[in-house]
Amino acid sequence: MSGLKISEVFIVDDHELVRQGLRQLIEGEIDLKLCGEASNVSDALKMRSSLKPDVAIVDISLPDGNGLDLIKQLHSWLPKMHIIALSMHDDEIYAERALNNGASGYINKQDSAKQLLIGIRQVLKNKIFVSPKIDKRLKQQALENAPNEKNNNTLKLTDRELQIFELIGKGTKTKNIANILKLSIKTIETHRRHIKDKLSLTSGTELVRAAIMWSLESQS
Numbered sequence: 001m002s003g004l005k006i007s008e009v010f011i012v013d014d015h016e017l018v019r020q021g022l023r024q025l026i027e028g029e030i031d032l033k034l035c036g037e038a039s040n041v042s043d044a045l046k047m048r049s050s051l052k053p054d055v056a057i058v059d060i061s062l063p064d065g066n067g068l069d070l071i072k073q074l075h076s077w078l079p080k081m082h083i084i085a086l087s088m089h090d091d092e093i094y095a096e097r098a099l100n101n102g103a104s105g106y107i108n109k110q111d112s113a114k115q116l117l118i119g120i121r122q123v124l125k126n127k128i129f130v131s132p133k134i135d136k137r138l139k140q141q142a143l144e145n146a147p148n149e150k151n152n153n154t155l156k157l158t159d160r161e162l163q164i165f166e167l168i169g170k171g172t173k174t175k176n177i178a179n180i181l182k183l184s185i186k187t188i189e190t191h192r193r194h195i196k197d198k199l200s201l202t203s204g205t206e207l208v209r210a211a212i213m214w215s216l217e218s219q220s
Helices: 016-027 041-046 067-077 092-100 113-124 132-144 149-154 159-169 174-181 185-198 204-218
Strands: 007-012 032-038 055-059 082-087 105-108
Touching: 007 016, 007 041, 007 113, 016 032, 016 113, 032 041, 041 067, 055 067, 055 113, 067 082, 067 092, 067 159, 082 092, 082 113, 092 105, 092 159, 105 113, 105 132, 159 174, 159 185, 159 204, 174 185, 185 204
Parallel strands: 007 032, 007 055, 055 082, 082 105
Antiparallel strands: none
């Protein structure tokens, strides 16, 4: 197949089983080739100089940083590379933020392998792709010209604040959040105050409760 164009794919995900599944999926396609993989932000950034992938599949939740920030950095590094955000969150807020940060696609981890292959080939054609469920919600939201109550709150948060809010919702303590994000405890506490102010919450208990509820809703 001399005329066949082979597109190279780069994977960033911290779960070995997910990477293995993606690896097998890509290797099973004659027009796709895996050119590299990383399990965290640090390794992904180290590999920038040696790789020029056509598509990067990036997990939103990474152990040493924010997948949204990584998407922004990868897009800045290689604007012609297409990026698909991969997430456990079936939430249009993450989809919007990923697309705003330079991603061309957004797929939920619960979607089928077929959906991911469709997404890869769509973004290679310079088209935007989001999973059908998210696409329906985004279109409905645009039609109504107003975000729903849940999104209206979280849309006030910056990417970093949203990341911290998500970690709080998972039950992560302030000290551990600081370690994960490589920030000082004081900085995390400042972000927590800003989150409370933006969401009109009056105490740390209310913040934790709101974060847990939002985390459960975004995965439902």
